[in-house]
Amino acid sequence: MSTSETQPRGRRIPAPPARFQVPWLRTRQARLLMIAIGILLAYALPIVRPPILTTPDSDFGGVLTSMTSYALVAVGLNIVIGYAGLLDLGYVGFYAVGAYTTGVLTAQHWHWPFLLVLPVAIAVTMVTGVILGAPTLRVRGDYLAIVTLGFGEIIRITITNTPWLGGAAGIKDIPAPPSLGPDPVGVDQDGLFQIPHIAWNGLTPLIDNDHKTPFLVFGVLDAVPYYWLLLTVLLIVLVADILIKESRVGRAWEATREDEEAAELMGVPTFRYKLLAFALGAAIGGLAGSMLASGQGGFISPTSFLLLYSLLFVAAVIIGGAGNRCGAIVGGALVAYLPERFRGLSDWRLLIFGIALMVIVTFRPQGLLPPRRTRRAMKVEAEIEELEGEGVDA
Amino acid sequence: MNFAFLFNNFFELTITGLALGAIYGLVALGYTMVYGVLQLINFAHSEVFMFGTFAVAWVVVFIHGTDSATQGLGPTLGILAIAFVAACLTSAAIAALVERLAYRPLMRRGAPKLIILISAIGMSFTLAEVMGVRDKLAGWFGLQVRLADYVSQARNVYSSPITINPHGLFPIGNYRVTDVDLLIIGSAVAMMVVLDQFVRRTRLGRGIRAVAQDPESAALMGVNSTRIVQATFLIGGVMAGAAATLYMIRIGSTRQNAGFILGVKAFTAAVMGGIGNLRGALLGGLVLGVAENWGSALFGTQWKDVVAFVLLILILLVRPTGILGESLAKARV
Numbered sequence: 197m198s199t200s201e202t203q204p205r206g207r208r209i210p211a212p213p214a215r216f217q218v219p220w221l222r223t224r225q226a227r228l229l230m231i232a233i234g235i236l237l238a239y240a241l242p243i244v245r246p247p248i249l250t251t252p253d254s255d256f257g258g259v260l261t262s263m264t265s266y267a268l269v270a271v272g273l274n275i276v277i278g279y280a281g282l283l284d285l286g287y288v289g290f291y292a293v294g295a296y297t298t299g300v301l302t303a304q305h306w307h308w309p310f311l312l313v314l315p316v317a318i319a320v321t322m323v324t325g326v327i328l329g330a331p332t333l334r335v336r337g338d339y340l341a342i343v344t345l346g347f348g349e350i351i352r353i354t355i356t357n358t359p360w361l362g363g364a365a366g367i368k369d370i371p372a373p374p375s376l377g378p379d380p381v382g383v384d385q386d387g388l389f390q391i392p393h394i395a396w397n398g399l400t401p402l403i404d405n406d407h408k409t410p411f412l413v414f415g416v417l418d419a420v421p422y423y424w425l426l427l428t429v430l431l432i433v434l435v436a437d438i439l440i441k442e443s444r445v446g447r448a449w450e451a452t453r454e455d456e457e458a459a460e461l462m463g464v465p466t467f468r469y470k471l472l473a474f475a476l477g478a479a480i481g482g483l484a485g486s487m488l489a490s491g492q493g494g495f496i497s498p499t500s501f502l503l504l505y506s507l508l509f510v511a512a513v514i515i516g517g518a519g520n521r522c523g524a525i526v527g528g529a530l531v532a533y534l535p536e537r538f539r540g541l542s543d544w545r546l547l548i549f550g551i552a553l554m555v556i557v558t559f560r561p562q563g564l565l566p567p568r569r570t571r572r573a574m575k576v577e578a579e580i581e582e583l584e585g586e587g588v589d590a
Numbered sequence: 591m592n593f594a595f596l597f598n599n600f601f602e603l604t605i606t607g608l609a610l611g612a613i614y615g616l617v618a619l620g621y622t623m624v625y626g627v628l629q630l631i632n633f634a635h636s637e638v639f640m641f642g643t644f645a646v647a648w649v650v651v652f653i654h655g656t657d658s659a660t661q662g663l664g665p666t667l668g669i670l671a672i673a674f675v676a677a678c679l680t681s682a683a684i685a686a687l688v689e690r691l692a693y694r695p696l697m698r699r700g701a702p703k704l705i706i707l708i709s710a711i712g713m714s715f716t717l718a719e720v721m722g723v724r725d726k727l728a729g730w731f732g733l734q735v736r737l738a739d740y741v742s743q744a745r746n747v748y749s750s751p752i753t754i755n756p757h758g759l760f761p762i763g764n765y766r767v768t769d770v771d772l773l774i775i776g777s778a779v780a781m782m783v784v785l786d787q788f789v790r791r792t793r794l795g796r797g798i799r800a801v802a803q804d805p806e807s808a809a810l811m812g813v814n815s816t817r818i819v820q821a822t823f824l825i826g827g828v829m830a831g832a833a834a835t836l837y838m839i840r841i842g843s844t845r846q847n848a849g850f851i852l853g854v855k856a857f858t859a860a861v862m863g864g865i866g867n868l869r870g871a872l873l874g875g876l877v878l879g880v881a882e883n884w885g886s887a888l889f890g891t892q893w894k895d896v897v898a899f900v901l902l903i904l905i906l907l908v909r910p911t912g913i914l915g916e917s918l919a920k921a922r923v
Contacts, residue, residue, distance in 0.1 A: 283704065335906050338631060342861045343906060345854070346899030357892045503854070507633075507711050514708045543723050550715025554692060557709045561701035 238427060242420045243409065247396045253539040257409075257419035258492065262536075263529040264426040265484055265491075270512040270528030271433055271521055272480025277510065278519035278567070279441065280473035281453030282333070283341040286348025287509050289328075290478040292501040294321045294485025296355060299367035299496050302489075305360075310373045314486055321482025322475050329474035333467060348506050356498040366497025370489050372414035373425060419492050426487055430525070433480055437521050440476070449473055450569075515556050517563025519570065526564055596887040601763035603883040609771045609840065611879020612778030615872035616833035617856035618863070619785060620685070620826030626802045626866035627822045630703060633710040634688045636853020637717035638681045638827050642834025643844035644721065645680035647750045648740055649673040650838075656739050660753045663769045663839075669752070670835065678831030685827025688713050689820055697819075714850075722846040749843035774836045781832050782872045785825065789868060794821055802866070858902050864912030873913060877901075 241249075242257045250256045269291060276284045297317040301308045308316075332343045355361050389411055395404035409420040440446055451459035452466045460466050489496050508531050516527025534552055538545040562570055596603065617639050624632040653669050692713035696706045720727070725744040728734045734741065758766030789795035800808035801818045809815050837852070838844065855878065863874025878898055885897025909915060 277704070283707075331907055332903070335910055338625070338629070338865070339861060339906055339910065341631065342858060343903055346858070346902055349854075350896050350899050353893070353896050357890075510704075511708050511711060514704050518704060543726065544719075546715060547719035547723060550712045550717075550719055553712025553715065554709050557701070557705050557712065558695050561696055561699050561705050563705070 235431065239424060242393075242423055243391055244394050244401075245396070251533075251536045251539065254536050255419055257423055259533065259536045261419045261423045261426060261492065263532040264423060264430055265488060266509070266512060266532040267525040267528035268426065268430050268433060268484045268487070269481060269509050270516065270524040270531075271430070271437060272477045272484065273509050273513050274516075274518065274521060274524035275437070275440075275473050275480070276477035277513050278524065279446065279449040279453070280470055281449075282470060282473065283338065283510070284344045284474075284477070285341045285503075285506050285510060286344035286346065286351075287477070287481055288501045288503070288506040289344075289348035289351040290321050290325060290481030291485040291488070291505070292351050292355060292498075293324045293478075294318070294482030295489040295496045295500070296361055296367070296485075297321070297482070298486040298489035299370050300361065303370040303494075304362060304367045307371075310371065310490055313490075314483070317486040318479050318482050321485070322479040324482075325475040325478025326471060329471045329478075333470045333474060345503065345506065348501075349503060352498050352501050352503070355501070362497070364498060366495060366499075367489075368495045370494040370496070372422075372490055372492075372494060375413040375415075375421075376411070414492075416492060416494075422487075422492050429483065429487065433483070434521060434525075441521075445469065445472065511553060515553070515560075515563060517566040517570070519567035520563070520565050523563055523565035523567070530564075591888055592890075593888070596884060599765075599887065602765040603887050604880055605762065605765060605767055605771050607880035607883030608876055609774040609879070610882065611859070611876035612775045612872075613833050613836050613840070613875070614852070614856045614859045614878055615875025616778050616781060616829050616836070617852060618860035618871035618875050619782070619829040619868060621857050621860040622863075622865055622868060622871040623798075623822050623826045623829075625860070627798060627819060628693070628697075630693075630706055631710070631857065632688070632823075632826070633707065633853075634692060634713040634717060635685070635826060635830065636849035636856075637714050637721075638685045638688065638849075639830040639834055639837075639852060639856075640718065640721065640844065640846070640849030641684045642677040642681035642831040643838055643848060644748065645677040645831070646673040646835050646838040647748055647844060649676045650750045650752055651739055654751055656751050658749075658751045658753065660755050662755055662757050663773065664757075666752055666754060670839065673838070674832065674835040677834045678828045681831035681834060682824045682827035684717065685823040685830070686820065688717075689823040693819070693823075694816070718846055718849065745846055747843050747845045750838055753842055754839055770839060774840060777832065777836065778872065778875075781829060782868070785829065786868050788825075794818075798822060855898065858898060862902050862905055862912055864915040867912065867914045870912055870914035877913070 242260050245256055251259045269287070272290075273284065273287050276282050276287070294317045297320045298310075298313050300306070301313045301316065302310060328344075328347050332340060332347070335343055356364050361367070390408035391411060393404045393407040393409065394401045395407075396402070409418050412421050412424070414421050414425075448459070448464045448466075448469045451462065451464050452469055456466050488500070509528075512527035512531040513524050514527070515530065516523030516525070518524075535545050535549050538548055541548065556564070562574065566574075617635070620635045620638065621632060624630060624635070649672055650669055653672065688710070692709045693706060696709055722745050725734060725741040728737050728741045754770060756768035756770040758768050759772065760767055789798055797808070797813045797818045798821065800811065800813050801815050805815055808818075856875070859874035859878045860871045861874070862878060863870025863872070878901070881901050882894050882898050885901075886894040889897065905913060
């Protein structure tokens with residue numbers, strides 16, 4: 197019985213992907229080149245608008261923006277869940293703190309410039325993370341899940357009931373990030389220059405001069421500049437994420453996640469590292485929240501920070517493969533994209549989303565892109581299984 | 591901080607809080623049972639409860655018709671008994687479905703815990719949404735008109751046509767305890783005692799405790815763990831069905847997303863009492879219900895949930911494994 201289930205896993209691992217057969221492609225330069233091409237494609241996506249991907253019932257630029265936003269949140273939450281192994285069901289709280297810090301400082305009570313507010317919002321969220329983490333991280337495992345969930349709800353309810361923060365009505369007219377080039381006057385007559393979109397006639401690409409994206413104006417009409425900004429932020433965060441994960445801190449997280457007692461005995465101050473993971477995750481959540489607040493709509497309200505979103509964020513990280521930053525990005529993008537793609541099915545889309553969640557995890561129990569460590573562990577497991585033969589039912 | 595209000599209505603707030611807490615406690619039993627056996631948070635349990643509330647409302651519509659009426663508890667007991675059975679059966683069936691679709695395929699493949707959590711969240715979405723599009727589902731079979739009383743306006747509040755008018759029985763302090771209060775608290779405690787004795791004394795209960803303690807040794811001793819897990823879900827479902835009946839007696843209406851908030855509260859109650867602990871679940875529920883009522887009286891109803899979560903955090907800081915903190919495995923015979 198056990199072999200029939202483990203064999204598909206085992207089969208998948210030993211066969212090396214065909215592209216690794218070409219020696220040149222294995223070099224560092226080739227990898228960097230591929231990454232650079234991928235990044236360029238990501239930037240070009242809202243201009244090229246490939247017909248299979250576009251969302252017929254909602255603005256594609258807007259969908260891409262929210263996908264990137266989710267991906268950014270997922271990368272932040274991946275530090276908490278994937279690296280440090282802490283199940284945080286209240287992550288949306290940090291998102292809210294970042295967004296409201298921005299909202300209050302740029303629109304509600306003060307009028308600070310965006311570039312000054314951004315670091316302040318990140319710092320405030322990070323401090324919030326430490327304040328919430330210090331008492332709660334002493335609680336272990338699943339208790340942490342409910343405690344963080346509680347904190348997420350406390351933050352949301354407090355915002356709803358505090359008139360100083362806009363209450364249930366929220367904060368509106370939050371200024372967008374500063375534009376490059378002349379101030380927006382008309383639809384097409386602004387920015388340093390305009391980039392025409394591509395329209396598809398069947399499979400033939402045509403240049404669509406009626407739809408242009410001004411470079412780089414953060415207005416209310418076009419979501420594409422926001423997408424570019426978010427994508428840039430995401431890339432910067434990713435670089436930081438790689439640097440941290442490959443450092444002593446990353447290894448400490450891994451040790452803590454795998455066996456907290458053993459790590460503690462080896463001299464890893466586990467509590468401090470868990471707190472650090474919590475704070476860094478919070479900071480990225482705050483950054484994403486800040487970008488949301490000064491986004492296209494310039495409007496935030498407590499309904500943007502429901503408990504439901506915490507669950508969606510966790511789903512994004514785990515579907516992608518907890519512990520793998522690329523997985524987190526794919527998961528985040530997918531969780532934002534699926535409901536929009538099926539918007540035409542209005543009433544059915546959440547149902548389809550729920551079923552999709554179940555189907556994805558049933559067929560990929562390790563996530564879509566499991567981290568390399570998990571893949572190695574699975575390979576070893578399959579080998580042991582093979583050596584032991586069919587007699588042992590693990 | 592409205593202390594005067596709290597003190598003037600102290601008894602009423604306490605008794606109605608206990609009634610609310612009893613409902614939390616019954617739902618919490620479902621969370622705690624599954625957690626005790628599998629160490630997994632069953633996120634779909636709120637939907638098991640939600641289906642139960644609909645079963646109650648449908649039975650009342652089926653027997654009574656759609657004319658709204660206000661009745662005392664006595665004349666409705668017959669309908670309520672049938673509704674109770676229907677709710678328990680429905681909830682148990684849904685719980686079995688959750689186990690079959692969201693848990694068993696993944697448990698067999700030894701998937702990590704977090705993945706199963708996501709599958710349960712997916713199941714929860716799916717169940718809530720199935721209820722939300724039930725009018726269209728009925729339309730597929732051409733039943734939309736014939737079943738209009740049951741399925742129309744699937745996303746709106748769905749009320750039971752009979753409103754139960756509580757009848758004051760005897761005073762405690764300045765509050766007359768009603769028959770509804772007594773029924774809710776009494777039946778919740780009774781269900782809890784039955785379940786507790788069941789887990790302690792029966793063969794199946796021993797199996798549940800064995801699997802909770804050590805699934806591998808239990809399997810070696812001949813316990814069929816798949817069946818035990820199934821039984822655990824079914825029992826949780828029956829308790830949720832009972833909770834759904836009591837909820838409908840008290841609140842009288844439900845909707846497709848009614849389970850979510852109540853589920854969060856019930857899970858909080860389970861953790862507060864000590865997750866995996868049956869008595870703890872009921873105790874946690876009662877504490878939570880009373881604290882919520884007192885808290886809303888003191889700070890205003892909008893802070894009700896904040897009071898609940900702050901209390902949870904405080905309790906966990908003092909007692910990191912909940913008030914009773916004992917696990918299902920360690921329940922003594």
